[in-house]
Amino acid sequence: MSPALESLARLALARARDAAPAWIERLREEAAVVAREQGLPSRRLEAWKGTSLAKLEALDFVRVGPGAEPARPDAQPARARATAETPDDAIELVFVDGRFEAFASRTTDLPEGVSVRSLAELLVSEPEALEGRLGTLAEPKGPSLVALQTSWLEDGAVVAIDRDVQLATPIRLRFLATADAADAPSAAFPRLLVVAGRGSQATLFQDFACEGDAPGLTNFVAELHIEAGARLEAIELQRETAPRVHVTQTHARLERDARLDSTVLSLGTGLVRSELSVALAEPGAETRMAGFFLGREDGHVDHYTTVDHAAPHCTSVEEYRGVLDDHSKGVFRGRVIVRPGAQKTDAKQSNPNLLLSDRATIDTKPQLEIYADDVKASHGSTIGQLDAEALFFLRARGIDEARARLMLTRAFAHSVVDGVGEAAIREELRERVDAALATTHGALDAEESV
Amino acid sequence: MSGTNPELERLAKQEYKYGFVTEIEEDRLPPGLTEEVVRLISAKKEEPEWLLEYRLKAFRRFREMLDEGEGEPGWAKVSHAPIDYDAITYYAAPKQKPKLESLDELDPELRATYDKLGISLLEQKRLHGIGDGSRPGVAVDAVFDSVSVATTFKAELEKHGIVFCSFSEAVREHPDLVREYLGSVVPYSDNFFACLNAAVFSDGSFAYIPKGVRCPMELSTYFRINAAGTGQFERTLLVADEGAYVSYLEGCTAPQRDENQLHAAVVELVALDRAEIKYSTVQNWYPGDKDGKGGIYNFVTKRGACRGYRSKISWTQVETGSAITWKYPSCLLIGDESVGEFYSVAMTNNRQQADTGTKMIHIGKNTKSTIVSKGISAGHGDQSYRGLVKIGPKATGARNYSQCDSLLMGDQCGAHTFPYLEASNPTAIVEHEATTSKISDDQLFFCRQRGISEEDAVSMIVNGFCKDVLRELPMEFAVEAQNLLSVSLEGAVG
Numbered sequence: 004m005s006p007a008l009e010s011l012a013r014l015a016l017a018r019a020r021d022a023a024p025a026w027i028e029r030l031r032e033e034a035a036v037v038a039r040e041q042g043l044p045s046r047r048l049e050a051w052k053g054t055s056l057a058k059l060e061a062l063d064f065v066r067v068g069p070g071a072e073p074a075r076p077d078a079q080p081a082r083a084r085a086t087a088e089t090p091d092d093a094i095e096l097v098f099v100d101g102r103f104e105a106f107a108s109r110t111t112d113l114p115e116g117v118s119v120r121s122l123a124e125l126l127v128s129e130p131e132a133l134e135g136r137l138g139t140l141a142e143p144k145g146p147s148l149v150a151l152q153t154s155w156l157e158d159g160a161v162v163a164i165d166r167d168v169q170l171a172t173p174i175r176l177r178f179l180a181t182a183d184a185a186d187a188p189s190a191a192f193p194r195l196l197v198v199a200g201r202g203s204q205a206t207l208f209q210d211f212a213c214e215g216d217a218p219g220l221t222n223f224v225a226e227l228h229i230e231a232g233a234r235l236e237a238i239e240l241q242r243e244t245a246p247r248v249h250v251t252q253t254h255a256r257l258e259r260d261a262r263l264d265s266t267v268l269s270l271g272t273g274l275v276r277s278e279l280s281v282a283l284a285e286p287g288a289e290t291r292m293a294g295f296f297l298g299r300e301d302g303h304v305d306h307y308t309t310v311d312h313a314a315p316h317c318t319s320v321e322e323y324r325g326v327l328d329d330h331s332k333g334v335f336r337g338r339v340i341v342r343p344g345a346q347k348t349d350a351k352q353s354n355p356n357l358l359l360s361d362r363a364t365i366d367t368k369p370q371l372e373i374y375a376d377d378v379k380a381s382h383g384s385t386i387g388q389l390d391a392e393a394l395f396f397l398r399a400r401g402i403d404e405a406r407a408r409l410m411l412t413r414a415f416a417h418s419v420v421d422g423v424g425e426a427a428i429r430e431e432l433r434e435r436v437d438a439a440l441a442t443t444h445g446a447l448d449a450e451e452s453v
Numbered sequence: 454m455s456g457t458n459p460e461l462e463r464l465a466k467q468e469y470k471y472g473f474v475t476e477i478e479e480d481r482l483p484p485g486l487t488e489e490v491v492r493l494i495s496a497k498k499e500e501p502e503w504l505l506e507y508r509l510k511a512f513r514r515f516r517e518m519l520d521e522g523e524g525e526p527g528w529a530k531v532s533h534a535p536i537d538y539d540a541i542t543y544y545a546a547p548k549q550k551p552k553l554e555s556l557d558e559l560d561p562e563l564r565a566t567y568d569k570l571g572i573s574l575l576e577q578k579r580l581h582g583i584g585d586g587s588r589p590g591v592a593v594d595a596v597f598d599s600v601s602v603a604t605t606f607k608a609e610l611e612k613h614g615i616v617f618c619s620f621s622e623a624v625r626e627h628p629d630l631v632r633e634y635l636g637s638v639v640p641y642s643d644n645f646f647a648c649l650n651a652a653v654f655s656d657g658s659f660a661y662i663p664k665g666v667r668c669p670m671e672l673s674t675y676f677r678i679n680a681a682g683t684g685q686f687e688r689t690l691l692v693a694d695e696g697a698y699v700s701y702l703e704g705c706t707a708p709q710r711d712e713n714q715l716h717a718a719v720v721e722l723v724a725l726d727r728a729e730i731k732y733s734t735v736q737n738w739y740p741g742d743k744d745g746k747g748g749i750y751n752f753v754t755k756r757g758a759c760r761g762y763r764s765k766i767s768w769t770q771v772e773t774g775s776a777i778t779w780k781y782p783s784c785l786l787i788g789d790e791s792v793g794e795f796y797s798v799a800m801t802n803n804r805q806q807a808d809t810g811t812k813m814i815h816i817g818k819n820t821k822s823t824i825v826s827k828g829i830s831a832g833h834g835d836q837s838y839r840g841l842v843k844i845g846p847k848a849t850g851a852r853n854y855s856q857c858d859s860l861l862m863g864d865q866c867g868a869h870t871f872p873y874l875e876a877s878n879p880t881a882i883v884e885h886e887a888t889t890s891k892i893s894d895d896q897l898f899f900c901r902q903r904g905i906s907e908e909d910a911v912s913m914i915v916n917g918f919c920k921d922v923l924r925e926l927p928m929e930f931a932v933e934a935q936n937l938l939s940v941s942l943e944g945a946v947g
Contacts, residue, residue: 049528343864343865344864346864356876358876358878358879358881359879360879361846361878361879361880362846362877363877363879364875364876364877365874365875365876365877366873366874366875366876367873367874367875368871368872368873368874369870369872369885369887370869370870370871370872371859371868371869371870371887371889372530372867372869373859373861373867373868373869373889374866374867375861375864376861376862376863376864376866376891377864377891378861378889378890378891379889379890380888380889381886381887381888381889382870382885382886382887383884383885383886383887384872384874384883384884384885385882385883385884385885386844386874386876386881386882386883387881387882387883387884388879388880388882
């Protein structure tokens with residue numbers, strides 16, 4: 004067993020029991036067995052061909068969840084910072100090292116029919132509300148870290164939108180990882196469960212950040228149940244920094260005529276594995292999956308997406324864009340499955356990538372698996388540089404090369420951010436993307452020349 | 454299906470017209486894979502010590518893989534019952550005089566077999582061009598089970614300094630050439646099946662085109678599996694020296710049997726400076742019956758190395774046969790400005806499975822590759838395009854374009870695309886496009902309205918869909934390929 008799994012198993016023995024019901028306990032135990040038997044996924048597995056978890060395997064974890072308070076003198080302000088940009092009327096939940104922090108959260112004055120609670124609290128007070136939902140989409144088998152996460156299933160957010168409720172305010176979930184004074188490795192296992200009732204509408208913004216330079220693991224699992232006719236916009240921003248390892252697994256299931264708009268942004272510098280799996284389970288379901296990833300320094304960003312067309316008349320449009328700089332490596336896997344009988348499927352996928360440095364690498368694999376004949380399915384993948392003509396156009400107008408490059412790279416990234424429906428979040432994302440791009444190769448020269 | 458209706462049975466058999474068996478006395482080894490078998494094969498072929506050593510190294514590695522349970526690669530999207538490598542006969546050869554003085558001495562039974570397949574081994578019978586007789590014929594190396602039985606036009610080719618013979622003969626006559634290039638493109642440890650082949654390969658073709666020579670005729674190898682319970686493990690090695698050009702064709706058939714037979718071949722191509730190799734395959738191994746019983750497992754490793762500056766290797770394949778195909782003709786683009794091409798039509802009907810594609814490894818500067826893959830799936834057929842385009846860190850200015858289209862006929866079949874693109878050089882341009890569709894009702898209606906029967910219309914549309922690939926084939930093959938596609942599709946419509 005790797006040091007990581009060994010230390011986690013040791014920590015698991017020492018963990019405090021909560022009063023969760025037997026079925027939750029069984030879920031955890033079964034997942035723990037699977038996680039132990041499987042070990043961490045290796046590169047020999049097709050799904051992990053592009054990504055090595057050696058960095059994670061070597062970690063000797065000293066804690067799961069928040070450390071002894073206060074972990075670090077500046078930890079408190081950091082938490083405040085995590086919420087500083089939030090408007091006053093926002094609905095916001097803050098999780099520190101995977102644990103709900105009530106004092107930093109704002110969950111009062113919720114509109115009627117909207118429930119946003121901590122999982123730890125629900126596990127004890129109303130576990131029956133979770134039954135049949137929790138652990139049903141993200142199954143703890145297969146080559147992923149879902150089993151490990153489920154064995155640590157303790158806290159996270161539970162969002163429920165009642166039938167036909169249109170929630171105008173976005174729900175913000177901030178996940179912050181802290182560092183000890185000694186920078187000892189820590190792990191966080193936050194969880195998210197969303198039930199979007201029939202005909203409801205909501206926006207969800209998940210923001211992952213960390214403080215300090217401590218190694219660690221954030222292993223996140225989200226399950227999104229989107230009922231008939233519901234619309235959910237889910238935005239995920241990942242900005243944890245190296246040497247932290249960030250693994251997320253989001254599983255969504257869409258019923259008849261439901262819609263999911265997903266936007267995933269990876270701007271961090273560590274090792275990232277982000278899995279998104281969308282099942283279009285009933286006719287008329289529709290999803291748009293947008294993603295932008297930026298690789299910097301010796302970062303490693305791996306996006307593994309799956310769209311499962313299990314019913315006829317479903318539509319999926321997926322576009323993931325990558326910019327790779329310095330020594331970074333980008334990995335994209337886009338699976339589109341069209342099951343037998345899923346006629347009139349319309350599935351589009353594209354993955355354009357920009358390589359900014361001669362040491363950066365991109366490894367992309369869009370894949371179609373089709374078992375029905377009356378379908379439209381296409382995918383495209385490109386690797387290249389900025390358009391020479393566009394560069395010339397800008398240079399001809401007196402813009403120096405570095406500046407022109409930055410402008411075009413920003414435009415390349417913004418086309419993903421621009422798809423976000425919620426204006427305030429879109430603005431925040433734009434700023435974050437611009438700030439991240441400003442540190443890339445060539446962009447620094449551009450800033451100087453301004 | 455019990456096949457009680459004779460008419461039905463006849464129709465079912467008609468689908469694969471090369472399913473006959475030749476009654477011929479065979480010299481064969483007992484089944485099983487042991488060091489002794491490897492030594493015996495080597496001894497039968499009177500091979501030098503170094504080649505036996507090479508085989509034994511491969512054999513030990515293969516045993517190691519078997520024992521460690523590594524087994525067949527699991528990533529391919531095909532499924533089959535486990536193969537018992539100790540139940541296969543690794544050497545079977547028609548009994549004949551040890552040394553033939555001329556082609557006329559060839560066993561008439563063998564000659565009849567090839568005549569039946571439409572491959573004449575008598576040189577004078579070959580077409581000597583159309584009209585003026587200036588167009589040269591095709592030189593054929595005929596491989597029957599484990600051995601090469603005849604090679605035509607050798608004298609003609611020798612005038613140009615071209616070596617074209619069976620692999621065993623090459624080992625005897627040109628050991629230096631074989632030793633230099635054998636395993637240099639596909640090392641014995643490359644993969645499970647290549648390793649098996651390196652241990653037990655029996656025969657195959659060898660060609661060497663000397664500096665600056667443009668091969669005056671198409672070279673061709675015709676593979677025939679005849680004996681039951683055997684596998685075919687041939688090895689082909691083509692070397693095009695500086696500035697040489699060669700076009701090589703490969704065809705294959707096998708009898709109709711209820712058992713699955715293994716065909717694990719290795720093909721190595723080497724192109725030096727400014728050399729060009731065009732390698733075309735029409736693969737028509739027995740595909741099994743419509744319930745998926747029998748058929749050949751075609752697990753082949755084909756790879757070409759563009760070693761020289763401006764060298765070019767072009768693969769064209771039409772895959773209509775085999776129960777399972779597992780094949781990725783690849784190009785290592787090592788020389789600067791070298792070019793790799795891959796044109797493929799794969800057709801799966803009934804219960805056939807195909808996992809095929811290519812690998813283009815860009816290593817040199819300004820290297821270019823083009824991939825055009827057309828997949829047609831009908832009945833319960835299942836097929837995947839799996840291709841890798843890899844741009845190394847030094848491959849400045851590399852360019853790739855890939856296009857994979859799939860055509861689905863019927864709602865029980867599957868078509869999949871698994872392109873792997875890996876780039877480590879910022880000046881690389883890699884493009885991949887894939888589409889999946891079915892024959893549109895509009896297209897069919899258009900043809901039907903003009904009095905074309907549905908089956909003919911489908912055949913026309915399919916041929917149109919494959920045109921980009923078929924036009925890359927040499928003329929004789931293009932006709933055969935078109936016919937094959939129509940035969941394979943019979944009964945797939947309606």
